[in-house]
Amino acid sequence: MWALRRAPNSLKNRSLGVEIARAAGVKCELPNGCVEDKTCILKSHPSFSYGSPSFKRFYLQGNGFSRLSFVKCGFSSQAGAKSSGEEDELEDGFTELETPLDSDAVAESNLNAGKADGSVSEAEISDVDGDEESPENELGFLADKVQDRSGRAQSELFKAIIAAPSVETALEKWVKDEKELSRDDIWLATYNLRRRRMFGRALQLSEWLEKSGKYDLIERDYASRLDLIAKVRGLYKAGAYIEKIPESFRGEVVYRTFLANCVLAGNVKKAEEVFNKMRDLEFPPTAFACNQLLLLYKRHDKKKIADVLLLMEKENVKPTSFTYRLLIDSKGHSNDLEGMDQIVEAMKAEGIELDISTQAILAKHYVAGGQKKKAENVLKDMEGGDLKAHRSACHLLLPLYAELGKVDEVKRVWEVCERSPRANECVAAIEAWGKLKRVEEAEAVFDRMAKTWKKLSATQFSALLKVYANNKMLMKGKDLVKRMADSGCRIGPLTWDTIVKLYVEAGEVERADSILHKAAQQKIMKPMYYTYMTIMNQYSKRGDVHNAEKLFHRMRLSGYTSRITQFQSLLQAYINAKTPAYGMRERMKADNLFPNKAVAAQLVQVDPFKKTPVSDLLD
Structure with a gap:
């Protein structure tokens, strides 16, 4: 299954000292100074090498040693949490469960979805690709309620909820008019609300369902509500809600939803705590649970990926196509294209076909690694010989051909879409023309969207706004933001990020900082982590320690837990300012972060007590 035992020196023939304590039903043997606890999952011998032949097809050959610590949470977060940065743009961090500071304010915008003014946030009106798989189906909420797409689009209850000033008003009127309100009706309305990211209203619908007492709730109802609470009110409230779920319904679906x-x-x-609780x-x-850990460590601590793979092998958990996709992407970000190809071969050996999403990831990394011929071959495979018959690949092909600088190919793909364009294809075309510096073509696609749809989403506006930002067209960007506001489209985190970049690219960092500060003060929606880092990195380049520290503090107030990338940027500000940084190691330790090699080198540079030839003479 794993194609791992074929290696000449298998794991069982090497003294790696790796065991699955939970699976074996024994206690972990802990090193001195560690707390013995039966919840420990993995024990990794210090000699465990990621260059093991058993894992050379999967992750980071010859790239150091396992550093799992043995503490209460098993998969320990003590090791240096390295973030490559590529995922930060899409992340939405929360405060730790134990410290519920501002957990309600984190996603206040979603609560506002049910306000009397009926206003809709940016996330709520964003387009949803018709081919996108429902997250509820992935989590197991709605697996027994799959319906055809056309049926999903005809939810009368959903339309009533959208039209009403609040969810409760819509439901009371619905019942008063003696309309049927079956579980299927409620499921369909919830599905439509989720697909449009209207989580606040979906949560109100779930709360009304329990309050009405008309239906006997089942595990998937509790899991769905838990998911909505986490998205709207934060992890702290979601964790508290689990304790209120009847024990008989507190099953695996509930916990994996929280995970x-x-x-x-x-x-x-x-x-890690939730995984160990499970x-x-x-x-x-x-x-599913193992894939979640792989996704987590791919973003925050790649050294732990091999440990998850060991657990999967030991527990005979078969890798899915998503498992392979994560490993391929992780290899690609590490610029290990040979290793990436080996994973693809292992995937094919298991009889798993590469879908277009995985192929797009491959092509992206081939382009980044300079292997353009390989990238072109993958793109041709995605087209399948007949692009019209493989229309679903167009929105992925457009930006990838642009990365290759293939103007004619972008034109050809867009011509297939142009007669009856889909929203995601238009956004992809704008992005592609922007990468090719063809601003007029990008504007033409945007104008086509404006004529096709009565009201554009913030995602669609932001696509063109990014083009203006990347081409340093500040005035056009300002005009587009005004047009966006005039159209009644509410500006949210995605647009704030693009506006900040627009001003940063134009050299107006202070103005970008002011806009971000005002956006955060609104307490409507939480600015993205990456948006803060964009400005903080600019201050670091200048050696502006005061403003870099201020951004660091504001990120914490917004609910973001400290990450290694923040300290890297902050330390760089001290280095560029040629100023010593006092107590930086202690600050990192307080945030449960440990320096990686790059940060350790920075700490040496800003150490106020470091020895020099002159200081040695004076001593």
């Missing part, structure tokens, strides 16, 4: 939200929030410590409750390990 997925911890991973989405980037909360390593809490995700082990304590003796839920069998699933590919």
